[in-house]
Amino acid sequence: MNKVMLVGLLAVCAAGPLVAQNGGAQPTAVEAHTVTRLSLGDEVSAVGTLRSAESVILRPETPGRIAKIGFVEGRPVKRGEALISLDAAVQSAEQQQARASLALARANFQRTEDLFNKRFVSQRALDEARAGLRVAEAADQVAAARLARMTVRAPFDGIVGIRQVSIGDYVKEGADLVNIEAIDTLKVDFRLPERLIASLRVGQKVTLWADALADAQFTATVAAIDPLVDAEGRAVRLRATLDNRAGRLRPGMFARVRLSLGEVREALVVPEQALVPTAAGQFVYRVVEGKAVQTPVKVGQRQGTSVEITEGLSEGAEVVTAGQIKLRDGAPVKVVAPVAPAAAR
Incomplete structure:
Protein backbone atom coordinates (compact mmCIF):
# COMPACT_ATOMS: atom_id res chain seq x y z
CA MET A 1 0.00 0.00 0.00
CA ASN A 2 1.47 3.37 -1.01
CA LYS A 3 1.63 6.43 1.18
CA VAL A 4 -1.24 8.26 -0.60
CA MET A 5 -3.72 5.40 -0.13
CA LEU A 6 -2.81 5.06 3.57
CA VAL A 7 -3.43 8.76 4.18
CA GLY A 8 -6.87 8.53 2.45
CA LEU A 9 -7.94 5.51 4.52
CA LEU A 10 -7.01 7.26 7.75
CA ALA A 11 -9.04 10.30 6.68
CA VAL A 12 -12.17 8.18 6.07
CA CYS A 13 -11.88 6.44 9.43
CA ALA A 14 -11.48 9.74 11.17
CA ALA A 15 -14.56 11.21 9.46
CA GLY A 16 -16.86 8.24 10.31
CA PRO A 17 -17.58 9.02 14.00
CA LEU A 18 -18.17 12.65 13.20
CA VAL A 19 -21.02 11.75 10.81
CA ALA A 20 -22.71 9.50 13.40
CA GLN A 21 -22.42 12.12 16.08
CA ASN A 22 -23.85 14.84 13.89
CA GLY A 23 -26.69 12.67 12.54
CA GLY A 24 -27.94 11.29 15.97
CA ALA A 25 -30.39 8.35 16.63
CA GLN A 26 -33.80 8.40 14.99
CA PRO A 27 -36.73 8.72 17.54
CA THR A 28 -38.97 5.69 18.00
CA ALA A 29 -42.64 6.13 17.12
CA VAL A 30 -44.89 5.33 20.10
CA GLU A 31 -48.48 5.78 21.20
CA ALA A 32 -49.08 7.60 24.48
CA HIS A 33 -51.81 8.35 27.02
CA THR A 34 -52.19 11.14 29.54
CA VAL A 35 -52.62 10.03 33.18
CA THR A 36 -56.08 11.05 34.40
CA ARG A 37 -58.25 10.63 37.48
CA LEU A 38 -61.19 8.25 37.59
CA SER A 39 -63.83 7.56 40.23
CA LEU A 40 -63.08 4.15 41.73
CA GLY A 41 -64.54 2.18 44.60
CA ASP A 42 -62.80 -0.50 46.61
CA GLU A 54 -85.58 -23.32 45.48
CA SER A 55 -84.63 -26.54 43.71
CA VAL A 56 -85.69 -30.14 44.28
CA ILE A 57 -85.86 -33.45 42.46
CA LEU A 58 -89.27 -35.00 43.08
CA ARG A 59 -89.21 -38.63 44.23
CA PRO A 60 -92.03 -40.97 45.35
CA GLU A 61 -92.24 -42.02 48.99
CA THR A 62 -93.72 -45.38 48.07
CA PRO A 63 -93.25 -47.75 45.10
CA GLY A 64 -95.93 -48.03 42.45
CA ARG A 65 -96.90 -47.83 38.80
CA ILE A 66 -97.34 -44.40 37.23
CA ALA A 67 -100.99 -43.84 36.30
CA LYS A 68 -101.03 -40.15 35.36
CA ILE A 69 -98.64 -37.31 34.54
CA GLY A 70 -100.27 -33.95 35.17
CA PHE A 71 -97.74 -31.42 33.86
CA VAL A 72 -96.05 -30.24 30.67
CA GLU A 73 -92.25 -30.24 30.73
CA GLY A 74 -90.66 -26.83 31.05
CA ARG A 75 -93.91 -25.12 32.10
CA PRO A 76 -94.77 -23.30 35.35
CA VAL A 77 -96.69 -25.13 38.07
CA LYS A 78 -98.32 -23.98 41.31
CA ARG A 79 -97.65 -25.19 44.82
CA GLY A 80 -99.80 -28.20 45.67
CA GLU A 81 -100.54 -29.04 42.03
CA ALA A 82 -100.66 -32.80 41.35
CA LEU A 83 -97.75 -33.64 39.04
CA ILE A 84 -97.52 -37.45 39.05
CA SER A 85 -100.09 -39.96 40.30
CA LEU A 86 -99.30 -43.60 41.06
CA ASP A 87 -101.85 -46.41 40.78
CA ALA A 88 -103.68 -46.15 44.12
CA ALA A 89 -106.39 -48.83 43.78
CA VAL A 90 -105.17 -50.76 46.84
CA GLN A 91 -104.69 -47.66 48.97
CA SER A 92 -108.13 -46.34 48.00
CA ALA A 93 -109.74 -49.63 49.04
CA GLU A 94 -107.87 -49.56 52.35
CA GLN A 95 -109.19 -46.07 53.04
CA GLN A 96 -112.78 -47.15 52.32
CA GLN A 97 -112.31 -50.06 54.71
CA ALA A 98 -110.92 -47.73 57.38
CA ARG A 99 -113.81 -45.30 56.97
CA ALA A 100 -116.33 -48.12 57.35
CA SER A 101 -114.62 -49.31 60.52
CA LEU A 102 -114.59 -45.74 61.81
CA ALA A 103 -118.32 -45.33 61.19
CA LEU A 104 -119.01 -48.57 63.06
CA ALA A 105 -116.77 -47.60 65.97
CA ARG A 106 -118.42 -44.16 66.23
CA ALA A 107 -121.92 -45.70 66.29
CA ASN A 108 -120.84 -48.29 68.87
CA PHE A 109 -119.43 -45.56 71.11
CA GLN A 110 -122.62 -43.49 70.91
CA ARG A 111 -124.78 -46.48 71.86
CA THR A 112 -122.48 -47.43 74.72
CA GLU A 113 -122.48 -43.85 75.99
CA ASP A 114 -126.32 -43.76 75.98
CA LEU A 115 -126.46 -47.04 77.90
CA PHE A 116 -123.87 -45.80 80.38
CA ASN A 117 -125.92 -42.67 81.04
CA LYS A 118 -128.91 -44.94 81.82
CA ARG A 119 -126.63 -47.06 84.03
CA PHE A 120 -127.12 -50.20 81.90
CA VAL A 121 -123.37 -50.72 81.24
CA SER A 122 -120.23 -50.25 83.30
CA GLN A 123 -117.50 -47.62 83.05
CA ARG A 124 -115.22 -50.28 81.61
CA ALA A 125 -117.56 -50.86 78.66
CA LEU A 126 -117.64 -47.13 77.96
CA ASP A 127 -113.84 -46.90 78.09
CA GLU A 128 -113.47 -49.82 75.70
CA ALA A 129 -115.90 -48.22 73.23
CA ARG A 130 -114.04 -44.89 73.42
CA ALA A 131 -110.69 -46.65 72.84
CA GLY A 132 -112.13 -48.54 69.87
CA LEU A 133 -113.28 -45.23 68.35
CA ARG A 134 -109.81 -43.70 68.72
CA VAL A 135 -108.18 -46.74 67.13
CA ALA A 136 -110.58 -46.52 64.18
CA GLU A 137 -109.86 -42.77 63.79
CA ALA A 138 -106.11 -43.43 63.74
CA ALA A 139 -106.53 -46.22 61.19
CA ASP A 140 -108.54 -43.87 58.97
CA GLN A 141 -105.78 -41.25 59.17
CA VAL A 142 -103.13 -43.82 58.28
CA ALA A 143 -105.12 -44.99 55.26
CA ALA A 144 -105.63 -41.39 54.12
CA ALA A 145 -101.90 -40.68 54.45
CA ARG A 146 -100.99 -43.77 52.42
CA LEU A 147 -103.42 -42.73 49.70
CA ALA A 148 -102.04 -39.16 49.64
CA ARG A 149 -98.50 -40.48 49.15
CA MET A 150 -99.55 -42.00 45.85
CA THR A 151 -99.74 -38.47 44.37
CA VAL A 152 -96.58 -36.37 43.99
CA ARG A 153 -97.37 -32.66 44.28
CA ALA A 154 -95.38 -29.48 43.61
CA PRO A 155 -93.82 -28.29 46.90
CA PHE A 156 -93.62 -24.67 45.68
CA ASP A 157 -94.35 -22.46 42.67
CA GLY A 158 -91.77 -23.11 39.98
CA ILE A 159 -90.96 -24.55 36.58
CA VAL A 160 -90.76 -28.29 36.05
CA GLY A 161 -87.87 -29.76 34.13
CA ILE A 162 -87.66 -32.80 31.87
CA ARG A 163 -89.29 -35.89 33.32
CA GLN A 164 -87.40 -39.14 33.72
CA VAL A 165 -90.44 -41.47 33.56
CA SER A 166 -93.52 -42.28 31.47
CA ILE A 167 -97.03 -43.50 32.17
CA GLY A 168 -96.90 -47.20 33.00
CA ASP A 169 -93.40 -47.13 34.49
CA TYR A 170 -92.99 -48.96 37.78
CA VAL A 171 -90.88 -46.85 40.11
CA LYS A 172 -89.34 -47.67 43.44
CA GLU A 173 -89.44 -45.31 46.38
CA GLY A 174 -86.77 -42.60 46.00
CA ALA A 175 -86.54 -42.89 42.20
CA ASP A 176 -85.95 -39.61 40.31
CA LEU A 177 -89.14 -38.39 38.63
CA VAL A 178 -88.63 -34.74 37.62
CA ASN A 179 -86.89 -31.62 38.91
CA ILE A 180 -88.66 -28.40 39.78
CA GLU A 181 -86.93 -25.00 39.97
CA ALA A 182 -88.04 -21.65 41.38
CA ARG A 265 -62.77 7.74 45.54
CA GLU A 266 -60.75 9.58 42.90
CA ALA A 267 -57.69 7.67 41.69
CA LEU A 268 -54.97 8.01 39.04
CA VAL A 269 -55.41 5.45 36.28
CA VAL A 270 -53.57 4.37 33.14
CA PRO A 271 -54.46 1.83 30.44
CA GLU A 272 -53.28 -1.63 31.41
CA GLN A 273 -51.18 -1.87 28.23
CA ALA A 274 -48.92 0.90 29.58
CA LEU A 275 -47.53 -1.42 32.26
CA VAL A 276 -44.30 -3.33 31.65
CA PRO A 277 -43.86 -6.22 34.10
CA THR A 278 -40.41 -7.27 35.34
CA ALA A 279 -39.05 -9.54 38.05
CA ALA A 280 -38.49 -6.49 40.27
CA GLY A 281 -41.98 -5.07 39.74
CA GLN A 282 -43.84 -3.04 37.13
CA PHE A 283 -42.86 0.18 35.39
CA VAL A 284 -44.04 2.53 32.66
CA TYR A 285 -42.25 4.75 30.18
CA ARG A 286 -43.01 8.44 30.66
CA VAL A 287 -42.52 10.81 27.75
CA VAL A 288 -40.40 13.73 29.02
CA GLU A 289 -39.08 16.29 26.54
CA GLY A 290 -39.11 13.79 23.70
CA LYS A 291 -37.40 11.01 25.63
CA ALA A 292 -38.61 7.79 27.28
CA VAL A 293 -38.06 7.79 31.03
CA GLN A 294 -38.40 4.40 32.72
CA THR A 295 -40.51 4.94 35.86
CA PRO A 296 -41.30 2.24 38.49
CA VAL A 297 -44.93 2.29 39.66
CA LYS A 298 -47.14 0.57 42.20
CA VAL A 299 -50.58 -0.53 41.08
CA GLY A 300 -53.89 -0.83 42.90
CA GLN A 301 -57.18 -2.22 41.73
CA ARG A 302 -58.29 -2.74 38.16
CA GLN A 303 -61.50 -1.55 36.57
CA GLY A 304 -62.13 -2.75 33.05
CA THR A 305 -59.01 -1.98 31.02
CA SER A 306 -57.79 0.70 33.44
CA VAL A 307 -55.32 0.18 36.29
CA GLU A 308 -55.00 2.34 39.37
CA ILE A 309 -51.53 3.79 40.02
CA THR A 310 -50.92 4.31 43.73
CA GLU A 311 -47.29 5.46 43.49
CA GLY A 312 -44.87 6.67 40.81
CA LEU A 313 -46.98 8.96 38.59
CA SER A 314 -48.76 12.28 38.81
CA GLU A 315 -51.84 13.56 37.02
CA GLY A 316 -51.10 14.86 33.53
CA ALA A 317 -48.02 12.70 32.95
CA GLU A 318 -47.77 11.17 29.49
CA VAL A 319 -47.08 7.42 29.42
CA VAL A 320 -46.30 5.13 26.48
CA THR A 321 -49.07 2.64 25.68
CA ALA A 322 -47.65 1.05 22.50
CA GLY A 323 -44.09 0.59 21.26
CA GLN A 324 -42.42 -0.12 24.65
CA ILE A 325 -40.65 -3.20 23.31
CA LYS A 326 -38.34 -0.99 21.21
CA LEU A 327 -37.52 1.42 24.05
CA ARG A 328 -34.84 1.80 26.68
CA ASP A 329 -34.44 4.41 29.36
CA GLY A 330 -33.55 7.75 27.79
CA ALA A 331 -34.32 6.72 24.20
CA PRO A 332 -35.76 9.47 21.96
CA VAL A 333 -39.42 8.99 21.09
CA LYS A 334 -42.03 10.52 18.84
CA VAL A 335 -45.68 10.33 19.89
CA VAL A 336 -47.99 9.34 17.03
CA ALA A 337 -51.74 8.85 16.77
CA PRO A 338 -53.06 5.35 17.51
CA VAL A 339 -53.29 3.09 14.49
CA ALA A 340 -56.90 2.31 13.57
CA PRO A 341 -57.67 -1.40 13.19
CA ALA A 342 -57.81 -2.64 9.60
CA ALA A 343 -61.29 -3.06 8.20
CA ALA A 344 -62.42 -6.63 7.70
CA ARG A 345 -62.55 -7.71 4.09
Whole structure:
Protein backbone atom coordinates (compact mmCIF):
# COMPACT_ATOMS: atom_id res chain seq x y z
CA MET A 1 0.00 0.00 0.00
CA ASN A 2 1.47 3.37 -1.01
CA LYS A 3 1.63 6.43 1.18
CA VAL A 4 -1.24 8.26 -0.60
CA MET A 5 -3.72 5.40 -0.13
CA LEU A 6 -2.81 5.06 3.57
CA VAL A 7 -3.43 8.76 4.18
CA GLY A 8 -6.87 8.53 2.45
CA LEU A 9 -7.94 5.51 4.52
CA LEU A 10 -7.01 7.26 7.75
CA ALA A 11 -9.04 10.30 6.68
CA VAL A 12 -12.17 8.18 6.07
CA CYS A 13 -11.88 6.44 9.43
CA ALA A 14 -11.48 9.74 11.17
CA ALA A 15 -14.56 11.21 9.46
CA GLY A 16 -16.86 8.24 10.31
CA PRO A 17 -17.58 9.02 14.00
CA LEU A 18 -18.17 12.65 13.20
CA VAL A 19 -21.02 11.75 10.81
CA ALA A 20 -22.71 9.50 13.40
CA GLN A 21 -22.42 12.12 16.08
CA ASN A 22 -23.85 14.84 13.89
CA GLY A 23 -26.69 12.67 12.54
CA GLY A 24 -27.94 11.29 15.97
CA ALA A 25 -30.39 8.35 16.63
CA GLN A 26 -33.80 8.40 14.99
CA PRO A 27 -36.73 8.72 17.54
CA THR A 28 -38.97 5.69 18.00
CA ALA A 29 -42.64 6.13 17.12
CA VAL A 30 -44.89 5.33 20.10
CA GLU A 31 -48.48 5.78 21.20
CA ALA A 32 -49.08 7.60 24.48
CA HIS A 33 -51.81 8.35 27.02
CA THR A 34 -52.19 11.14 29.54
CA VAL A 35 -52.62 10.03 33.18
CA THR A 36 -56.08 11.05 34.40
CA ARG A 37 -58.25 10.63 37.48
CA LEU A 38 -61.19 8.25 37.59
CA SER A 39 -63.83 7.56 40.23
CA LEU A 40 -63.08 4.15 41.73
CA GLY A 41 -64.54 2.18 44.60
CA ASP A 42 -62.80 -0.50 46.61
CA GLU A 43 -63.94 -3.57 44.72
CA VAL A 44 -63.07 -7.24 44.53
CA SER A 45 -63.85 -9.68 41.75
CA ALA A 46 -64.73 -13.36 41.88
CA VAL A 47 -66.51 -16.07 39.93
CA GLY A 48 -69.62 -17.90 41.00
CA THR A 49 -72.46 -20.18 39.98
CA LEU A 50 -76.12 -19.24 39.66
CA ARG A 51 -78.59 -21.36 41.63
CA SER A 52 -82.36 -21.52 41.89
CA ALA A 53 -84.04 -19.89 44.86
CA GLU A 54 -85.58 -23.32 45.48
CA SER A 55 -84.63 -26.54 43.71
CA VAL A 56 -85.69 -30.14 44.28
CA ILE A 57 -85.86 -33.45 42.46
CA LEU A 58 -89.27 -35.00 43.08
CA ARG A 59 -89.21 -38.63 44.23
CA PRO A 60 -92.03 -40.97 45.35
CA GLU A 61 -92.24 -42.02 48.99
CA THR A 62 -93.72 -45.38 48.07
CA PRO A 63 -93.25 -47.75 45.10
CA GLY A 64 -95.93 -48.03 42.45
CA ARG A 65 -96.90 -47.83 38.80
CA ILE A 66 -97.34 -44.40 37.23
CA ALA A 67 -100.99 -43.84 36.30
CA LYS A 68 -101.03 -40.15 35.36
CA ILE A 69 -98.64 -37.31 34.54
CA GLY A 70 -100.27 -33.95 35.17
CA PHE A 71 -97.74 -31.42 33.86
CA VAL A 72 -96.05 -30.24 30.67
CA GLU A 73 -92.25 -30.24 30.73
CA GLY A 74 -90.66 -26.83 31.05
CA ARG A 75 -93.91 -25.12 32.10
CA PRO A 76 -94.77 -23.30 35.35
CA VAL A 77 -96.69 -25.13 38.07
CA LYS A 78 -98.32 -23.98 41.31
CA ARG A 79 -97.65 -25.19 44.82
CA GLY A 80 -99.80 -28.20 45.67
CA GLU A 81 -100.54 -29.04 42.03
CA ALA A 82 -100.66 -32.80 41.35
CA LEU A 83 -97.75 -33.64 39.04
CA ILE A 84 -97.52 -37.45 39.05
CA SER A 85 -100.09 -39.96 40.30
CA LEU A 86 -99.30 -43.60 41.06
CA ASP A 87 -101.85 -46.41 40.78
CA ALA A 88 -103.68 -46.15 44.12
CA ALA A 89 -106.39 -48.83 43.78
CA VAL A 90 -105.17 -50.76 46.84
CA GLN A 91 -104.69 -47.66 48.97
CA SER A 92 -108.13 -46.34 48.00
CA ALA A 93 -109.74 -49.63 49.04
CA GLU A 94 -107.87 -49.56 52.35
CA GLN A 95 -109.19 -46.07 53.04
CA GLN A 96 -112.78 -47.15 52.32
CA GLN A 97 -112.31 -50.06 54.71
CA ALA A 98 -110.92 -47.73 57.38
CA ARG A 99 -113.81 -45.30 56.97
CA ALA A 100 -116.33 -48.12 57.35
CA SER A 101 -114.62 -49.31 60.52
CA LEU A 102 -114.59 -45.74 61.81
CA ALA A 103 -118.32 -45.33 61.19
CA LEU A 104 -119.01 -48.57 63.06
CA ALA A 105 -116.77 -47.60 65.97
CA ARG A 106 -118.42 -44.16 66.23
CA ALA A 107 -121.92 -45.70 66.29
CA ASN A 108 -120.84 -48.29 68.87
CA PHE A 109 -119.43 -45.56 71.11
CA GLN A 110 -122.62 -43.49 70.91
CA ARG A 111 -124.78 -46.48 71.86
CA THR A 112 -122.48 -47.43 74.72
CA GLU A 113 -122.48 -43.85 75.99
CA ASP A 114 -126.32 -43.76 75.98
CA LEU A 115 -126.46 -47.04 77.90
CA PHE A 116 -123.87 -45.80 80.38
CA ASN A 117 -125.92 -42.67 81.04
CA LYS A 118 -128.91 -44.94 81.82
CA ARG A 119 -126.63 -47.06 84.03
CA PHE A 120 -127.12 -50.20 81.90
CA VAL A 121 -123.37 -50.72 81.24
CA SER A 122 -120.23 -50.25 83.30
CA GLN A 123 -117.50 -47.62 83.05
CA ARG A 124 -115.22 -50.28 81.61
CA ALA A 125 -117.56 -50.86 78.66
CA LEU A 126 -117.64 -47.13 77.96
CA ASP A 127 -113.84 -46.90 78.09
CA GLU A 128 -113.47 -49.82 75.70
CA ALA A 129 -115.90 -48.22 73.23
CA ARG A 130 -114.04 -44.89 73.42
CA ALA A 131 -110.69 -46.65 72.84
CA GLY A 132 -112.13 -48.54 69.87
CA LEU A 133 -113.28 -45.23 68.35
CA ARG A 134 -109.81 -43.70 68.72
CA VAL A 135 -108.18 -46.74 67.13
CA ALA A 136 -110.58 -46.52 64.18
CA GLU A 137 -109.86 -42.77 63.79
CA ALA A 138 -106.11 -43.43 63.74
CA ALA A 139 -106.53 -46.22 61.19
CA ASP A 140 -108.54 -43.87 58.97
CA GLN A 141 -105.78 -41.25 59.17
CA VAL A 142 -103.13 -43.82 58.28
CA ALA A 143 -105.12 -44.99 55.26
CA ALA A 144 -105.63 -41.39 54.12
CA ALA A 145 -101.90 -40.68 54.45
CA ARG A 146 -100.99 -43.77 52.42
CA LEU A 147 -103.42 -42.73 49.70
CA ALA A 148 -102.04 -39.16 49.64
CA ARG A 149 -98.50 -40.48 49.15
CA MET A 150 -99.55 -42.00 45.85
CA THR A 151 -99.74 -38.47 44.37
CA VAL A 152 -96.58 -36.37 43.99
CA ARG A 153 -97.37 -32.66 44.28
CA ALA A 154 -95.38 -29.48 43.61
CA PRO A 155 -93.82 -28.29 46.90
CA PHE A 156 -93.62 -24.67 45.68
CA ASP A 157 -94.35 -22.46 42.67
CA GLY A 158 -91.77 -23.11 39.98
CA ILE A 159 -90.96 -24.55 36.58
CA VAL A 160 -90.76 -28.29 36.05
CA GLY A 161 -87.87 -29.76 34.13
CA ILE A 162 -87.66 -32.80 31.87
CA ARG A 163 -89.29 -35.89 33.32
CA GLN A 164 -87.40 -39.14 33.72
CA VAL A 165 -90.44 -41.47 33.56
CA SER A 166 -93.52 -42.28 31.47
CA ILE A 167 -97.03 -43.50 32.17
CA GLY A 168 -96.90 -47.20 33.00
CA ASP A 169 -93.40 -47.13 34.49
CA TYR A 170 -92.99 -48.96 37.78
CA VAL A 171 -90.88 -46.85 40.11
CA LYS A 172 -89.34 -47.67 43.44
CA GLU A 173 -89.44 -45.31 46.38
CA GLY A 174 -86.77 -42.60 46.00
CA ALA A 175 -86.54 -42.89 42.20
CA ASP A 176 -85.95 -39.61 40.31
CA LEU A 177 -89.14 -38.39 38.63
CA VAL A 178 -88.63 -34.74 37.62
CA ASN A 179 -86.89 -31.62 38.91
CA ILE A 180 -88.66 -28.40 39.78
CA GLU A 181 -86.93 -25.00 39.97
CA ALA A 182 -88.04 -21.65 41.38
CA ILE A 183 -86.15 -19.12 39.25
CA ASP A 184 -87.99 -15.81 39.74
CA THR A 185 -85.23 -15.14 42.27
CA LEU A 186 -81.76 -16.59 41.78
CA LYS A 187 -78.84 -17.10 44.13
CA VAL A 188 -75.19 -16.69 43.23
CA ASP A 189 -72.56 -18.39 45.40
CA PHE A 190 -68.96 -17.18 45.33
CA ARG A 191 -65.84 -17.14 47.51
CA LEU A 192 -63.54 -14.35 48.64
CA PRO A 193 -60.20 -14.42 50.52
CA GLU A 194 -60.48 -14.52 54.31
CA ARG A 195 -58.44 -11.30 54.60
CA LEU A 196 -61.54 -9.42 53.40
CA ILE A 197 -63.89 -10.82 56.04
CA ALA A 198 -63.85 -7.62 58.12
CA SER A 199 -65.16 -5.69 55.09
CA LEU A 200 -68.00 -8.07 54.26
CA ARG A 201 -71.58 -7.57 55.40
CA VAL A 202 -75.10 -8.54 54.43
CA GLY A 203 -76.74 -6.03 52.12
CA GLN A 204 -73.67 -5.13 50.05
CA LYS A 205 -74.30 -4.68 46.34
CA VAL A 206 -72.86 -7.11 43.82
CA THR A 207 -72.52 -6.46 40.09
CA LEU A 208 -72.91 -9.61 38.03
CA TRP A 209 -72.16 -10.64 34.45
CA ALA A 210 -72.90 -13.97 32.76
CA ASP A 211 -70.69 -15.17 29.92
CA ALA A 212 -73.78 -16.29 28.01
CA LEU A 213 -75.09 -12.69 28.11
CA ALA A 214 -71.90 -10.73 27.59
CA ASP A 215 -73.52 -7.31 27.21
CA ALA A 216 -75.93 -7.63 30.15
CA GLN A 217 -75.21 -6.46 33.68
CA PHE A 218 -77.23 -7.44 36.74
CA THR A 219 -77.32 -6.25 40.34
CA ALA A 220 -77.51 -8.64 43.27
CA THR A 221 -77.47 -8.18 47.06
CA VAL A 222 -75.43 -10.17 49.56
CA ALA A 223 -77.97 -12.21 51.53
CA ALA A 224 -75.75 -14.48 53.62
CA ILE A 225 -72.13 -14.92 54.70
CA ASP A 226 -71.04 -18.39 55.73
CA PRO A 227 -69.73 -18.30 59.33
CA LEU A 228 -67.28 -21.09 58.47
CA VAL A 229 -64.06 -20.17 56.67
CA ASP A 230 -62.73 -22.87 54.36
CA ALA A 231 -59.61 -24.14 56.11
CA GLU A 232 -58.05 -25.42 52.88
CA GLY A 233 -58.62 -22.47 50.57
CA ARG A 234 -58.71 -19.81 53.32
CA ALA A 235 -61.81 -18.36 51.73
CA VAL A 236 -65.24 -17.33 52.95
CA ARG A 237 -68.37 -18.27 51.04
CA LEU A 238 -71.01 -15.65 50.23
CA ARG A 239 -74.48 -15.92 48.75
CA ALA A 240 -76.19 -13.06 46.92
CA THR A 241 -79.71 -12.94 45.50
CA LEU A 242 -81.03 -11.18 42.41
CA ASP A 243 -84.38 -10.59 40.73
CA ASN A 244 -84.85 -12.83 37.68
CA ARG A 245 -88.51 -12.33 36.90
CA ALA A 246 -87.50 -11.46 33.34
CA GLY A 247 -86.13 -15.00 33.04
CA ARG A 248 -82.89 -14.04 31.27
CA LEU A 249 -80.65 -16.01 33.62
CA ARG A 250 -80.82 -19.72 34.37
CA PRO A 251 -79.58 -21.85 37.27
CA GLY A 252 -76.19 -23.44 36.70
CA MET A 253 -74.82 -20.59 34.58
CA PHE A 254 -71.28 -19.35 35.19
CA ALA A 255 -71.18 -15.80 36.55
CA ARG A 256 -68.55 -13.14 37.14
CA VAL A 257 -69.20 -10.94 40.15
CA ARG A 258 -67.76 -7.71 41.48
CA LEU A 259 -68.39 -6.71 45.08
CA SER A 260 -68.03 -3.11 46.25
CA LEU A 261 -66.27 -2.92 49.61
CA GLY A 262 -65.96 0.82 50.16
CA GLU A 263 -66.88 4.32 49.09
CA VAL A 264 -66.06 5.79 45.69
CA ARG A 265 -62.77 7.74 45.54
CA GLU A 266 -60.75 9.58 42.90
CA ALA A 267 -57.69 7.67 41.69
CA LEU A 268 -54.97 8.01 39.04
CA VAL A 269 -55.41 5.45 36.28
CA VAL A 270 -53.57 4.37 33.14
CA PRO A 271 -54.46 1.83 30.44
CA GLU A 272 -53.28 -1.63 31.41
CA GLN A 273 -51.18 -1.87 28.23
CA ALA A 274 -48.92 0.90 29.58
CA LEU A 275 -47.53 -1.42 32.26
CA VAL A 276 -44.30 -3.33 31.65
CA PRO A 277 -43.86 -6.22 34.10
CA THR A 278 -40.41 -7.27 35.34
CA ALA A 279 -39.05 -9.54 38.05
CA ALA A 280 -38.49 -6.49 40.27
CA GLY A 281 -41.98 -5.07 39.74
CA GLN A 282 -43.84 -3.04 37.13
CA PHE A 283 -42.86 0.18 35.39
CA VAL A 284 -44.04 2.53 32.66
CA TYR A 285 -42.25 4.75 30.18
CA ARG A 286 -43.01 8.44 30.66
CA VAL A 287 -42.52 10.81 27.75
CA VAL A 288 -40.40 13.73 29.02
CA GLU A 289 -39.08 16.29 26.54
CA GLY A 290 -39.11 13.79 23.70
CA LYS A 291 -37.40 11.01 25.63
CA ALA A 292 -38.61 7.79 27.28
CA VAL A 293 -38.06 7.79 31.03
CA GLN A 294 -38.40 4.40 32.72
CA THR A 295 -40.51 4.94 35.86
CA PRO A 296 -41.30 2.24 38.49
CA VAL A 297 -44.93 2.29 39.66
CA LYS A 298 -47.14 0.57 42.20
CA VAL A 299 -50.58 -0.53 41.08
CA GLY A 300 -53.89 -0.83 42.90
CA GLN A 301 -57.18 -2.22 41.73
CA ARG A 302 -58.29 -2.74 38.16
CA GLN A 303 -61.50 -1.55 36.57
CA GLY A 304 -62.13 -2.75 33.05
CA THR A 305 -59.01 -1.98 31.02
CA SER A 306 -57.79 0.70 33.44
CA VAL A 307 -55.32 0.18 36.29
CA GLU A 308 -55.00 2.34 39.37
CA ILE A 309 -51.53 3.79 40.02
CA THR A 310 -50.92 4.31 43.73
CA GLU A 311 -47.29 5.46 43.49
CA GLY A 312 -44.87 6.67 40.81
CA LEU A 313 -46.98 8.96 38.59
CA SER A 314 -48.76 12.28 38.81
CA GLU A 315 -51.84 13.56 37.02
CA GLY A 316 -51.10 14.86 33.53
CA ALA A 317 -48.02 12.70 32.95
CA GLU A 318 -47.77 11.17 29.49
CA VAL A 319 -47.08 7.42 29.42
CA VAL A 320 -46.30 5.13 26.48
CA THR A 321 -49.07 2.64 25.68
CA ALA A 322 -47.65 1.05 22.50
CA GLY A 323 -44.09 0.59 21.26
CA GLN A 324 -42.42 -0.12 24.65
CA ILE A 325 -40.65 -3.20 23.31
CA LYS A 326 -38.34 -0.99 21.21
CA LEU A 327 -37.52 1.42 24.05
CA ARG A 328 -34.84 1.80 26.68
CA ASP A 329 -34.44 4.41 29.36
CA GLY A 330 -33.55 7.75 27.79
CA ALA A 331 -34.32 6.72 24.20
CA PRO A 332 -35.76 9.47 21.96
CA VAL A 333 -39.42 8.99 21.09
CA LYS A 334 -42.03 10.52 18.84
CA VAL A 335 -45.68 10.33 19.89
CA VAL A 336 -47.99 9.34 17.03
CA ALA A 337 -51.74 8.85 16.77
CA PRO A 338 -53.06 5.35 17.51
CA VAL A 339 -53.29 3.09 14.49
CA ALA A 340 -56.90 2.31 13.57
CA PRO A 341 -57.67 -1.40 13.19
CA ALA A 342 -57.81 -2.64 9.60
CA ALA A 343 -61.29 -3.06 8.20
CA ALA A 344 -62.42 -6.63 7.70
CA ARG A 345 -62.55 -7.71 4.09
